[in-house]
Amino acid sequence: MSYTLKLFSGTANPDLSEQVSKQLGISVSTMGITRFVDGEVGVQILENVRGCDIFIVQSTCTPVNDNLMELALITDAMRRASAKRITAVIPYYGYARQDRKTKPRVPISAALVARLVESAGCDRVLSIDLHCGQIQGFFKIPVDNLMAKPVLVQEIMSRLRDLENVCIVSPDAGGAERADSFRHDFNRSFDYNAGMAVMNKKRVEANKIERMELVGNVQGCDCIIVDDMIDTAGTLCTAAKVLMENGAKRVFACATHALLNGRGVKNIEESVIEKVIVTNTVPQNKDKTHEKIIYVSVARILSEAIRRVHNEESISILF
The missing domain is CATH 3.40.50.2020 (Rossmann fold)
Structure with missing residues (x-):
């Protein structure tokens, strides 16, 4: 140029x-x-x-x-x-x-x-x-x-080597295409055949969920919830709880934007989720760090x- x-x-x-x-x-x-x-x-x-x-x-x-x-x-x-x-x-x-x-x-x-x-x-x-x-x-x-999918999949490959019977989960119907695309890259990278499930979520208003239902079978699965952003982590943690109630063995999560507003970090800390992998599209302030949260760079x-x-x-x- x-x-x-x-x-x-x-x-x-x-x-x-x-x-x-x-x-x-x-x-x-x-x-x-x-x-x-x-x-x-x-x-x-x-x-x-x-x-x-x-x-x-x-x-x-x-x-x-x-x-x-x-x-x-x-x-x-x-x-x-x-x-x-x-x-x-x-x-x-x-x-x-x-x-x-x-x-x-x-x-x-x-x-x-x-x-x-x-x-x-x-x-x-x-x-x-x-x-x-x-x-x-x-x-x-x-x-x-x-x-951000390539760096998130790569991070999973390097950190979560003991995954078994994996199921990729969308936390709502609108994110199903995103989760399916993630599953495609995951399967190609791991030479795997991961399943997929979707949560049917109904909101009362922003950041307030009336109910959440699971569509799919996660019995005995290591589940990875895939979303584009985590705000207060209410949806994420509720989805993880529903997955465990339906027989999931372990729950992990991946998201691009870690907003983590309000009780976001506290909700993740108190949840059944083992690890949350996010990127640094949003600044990594000290109040947004926790041993469960892994940041990767874009x-x-x-x-x-x-x-x-x-x-x-x-x-x-x-x-």
């Missing part, structure tokens, strides 16, 4: 940005981000970006609105500084769960966030395991929805996607 690749980091993912920069063999470029007394965000790019290919790493996780506004302001600053192309690398896409109208007179927040990101001046978006694939259609710019996936986008190469191999 005739223009220079530069990697910038918002305040949400400094550690992940450093890992990505090492994989790419470049340094994270310098930028100043400040907060005014009233909470406004101040941004200044501290080096020349004219004609550069810019990648901004920023998850829109807690505090969601602050991180989203920060991403928009960084993008606007890059656009006004004459950057050649701006790609928002959003490992975790906030507001993704509000992707449709489930009751009267509510917004479709995931679509609004997409318009905000576009309006700020982004030319492309890279994300990992969007809550639902159709979010890509909310954008009018290219969106690459990368998958830096290799992101760095390879960034390299391929910069070199105008296909990234379909990453899917």
